[in-house]
Amino acid sequence: MHPVVKPALRRGWRDLNTVQFGMTPAHALTLGPVDTATGSFLELLNGTRGPALLREEGRRMDLPEGHVDQVVERLARAGLLDDSRGGGPEAEALREKKEVLDRLRPDLASLSLTTSAPGDAIRHLVARRALRVRVKGAGRVGAVLSCLLSGAGVGEIDVRDGGRVEPWDVAPGGLPAEAVGDRRDESARRVVRRAAPGRPSRRRPTTPPDEGDPGFSLVVVAPRDDVAVHAPDPATAEPLMASGTPHLYVGVVEGTGVVGPLVLPGETGCAGCLHADRTDRDPAWPRLVAQWRSGGQRQVRPCDLTLATAVAGLAAAHALAFLDGRTPSSVGERWEVSLPGLRWRTRTVRAHPACPCGAAAKGEPEHTPEDGDRRATMAGQWPSAEVRREAVTARSAGTWRAHV
Structure with missing residues (x-):
């Protein structure tokens, strides 16, 4: 290992003997007491030296025998160290693609946190x-969400939609003005390719037409139809439910942005659960939905540009959290924000006993965005047991402590 103190964390001295790594409460840790020699040694943890050279430097600085290894081990346990040459052969291959990695460096720094x-x-x-x-x-x-996922390094983004690009589809970071009149899905795929910082060298199979294909790690449902945003049709999700494909709902309806739920088929509340719950609370709900779906459609639906962009950004963040193996707060929840107040709130989507998805029979797993990990696989499924990231707070003889 070539250890480097995570550069994403700003460093500052709280006093002559206590150093703080990080500024925000979510990630800040303090180290103390730190003598002058150890403080100087921390500057050498910049990723350019391996263990042998670090020990040699420690001897030159008159550090006690074994002190260098002890400092490195404790920093690593506290989650403050990265490895400038770690990650295996595929990571090394990515480092050799300098232009690609430079595009992704902010994302890499964020992942280190x-x-x-x-x-x-x-x-x-x-x-x-x-x-x-x-x-x-x-x-x-x-379209904006697709470009964000592509730009963040997701290898393949397959965009599906019908019709042709209309002037009101155009958005910064999404479909460009010159695409008006072109096929909407083809235009979206072009901007997604332009947003990509690079692609894996291996060749992937052609994307099959079935939207429930289990080869997808995630399907994002981002309808342009506002009724489909407000009242997702359980029938359209049947292929996804049958194949066990995780899927995330997102969109804008009448000045309200919606992110979620992120559905884990058979485990968490789905579109069918949402519909059944609303029907329990409002017997007129099915009648209203039927009218909304069959009524005359407006040519242009309200979709504020800034709200749509904010929703796309939050949805992309939730999608990436899931793809990175975590459980975002949109699992079993709908995040909503409305103009003009712009206050985000959550609405729980509980598994409903009347829904055929079966999630209610299993019982929904407890989850929090801070400590819950769940890994999406290439098969579009996940392990039944959650993989929880160990909360690291190193305490050795009162020397290491988390900063609150």
């Missing part, structure tokens, strides 16, 4: 490049 073990951040980044995501919908929300 949410991973603990040295080398984990670049392993996550490499893993993204092998994933396949389908986005159903290429409007103001879907």
Whole structure:
């Protein structure tokens, strides 16, 4: 290992003997007491030296025998160290693609904050490049979201939609003005390719037409139809439920942005659960939905540009969290924000006993965005047991402590 103190964390001295790594409460840790020699040694943890050279430097600085290894081990346990050469052969291959990695460096630095073990951040980044995501919908929300996922390093983004690009589909970061009149899905795929920082060298199979294909790690449902955003049709999700494909709902309806739920088929509340719950609370709900779906459609639906962009960004963040193996707060929840107040709130989507998805019989798993990990696989399924990231707070003889 070539240890490097995570550069994403700013460093500052709280006093002469206590150093703080990080500024925000979510990630900040303090180290103390730190003598002058150890403080100087921390500057050498910049990724250019291996263990042998670090020990040699420690001897030159008159550090006690074994002190260098002890400092490195404790920093690693606290989640403060990365490995400048870690991640395995695929990570090394990515490092050789300098232009690609330079595009992804901010994302890599961010991943270093949410991973603990040295080398984990670049392993996550490499893993993204092998994933396949389908986005159903290429409007103001879907197209921008697709580009964000592509730009963040997801290997394949397959966008599906019908019709041709209309002037009101155009959005910064999404479909460009010159695409007006072109096929909407083809235009979206072009901008997705332009957003990609690079692609894996291996060749992937042609994307099959079935939207329930289990080869997708995630399907994002981003309809341009506002009724489909407000009242997702359980019938359209049947192929996804049958194949066990995780899927995330997102969109804008009448000045309200919606992100979620992220459905884990058979485990968490789905579109059918949402419909059944609303029917329980409002017997007129099915009648209203039927009228909304069959009534005359407006040519242009309300979709504020800034709201759509904010929704696309949050949805992309939730999607990436899931793809990176975590459980975002949209699992079993709908995040909503409305103009003009713009206050985000959550609405729980509980598994309903009347829904054929079966999630209610199993019982929904407890999850929190801070400590819950769940890994999406290339087969579009996940292990039944959650993989929980160990909360690292190193306490050795009162020397290491988390900063609150």
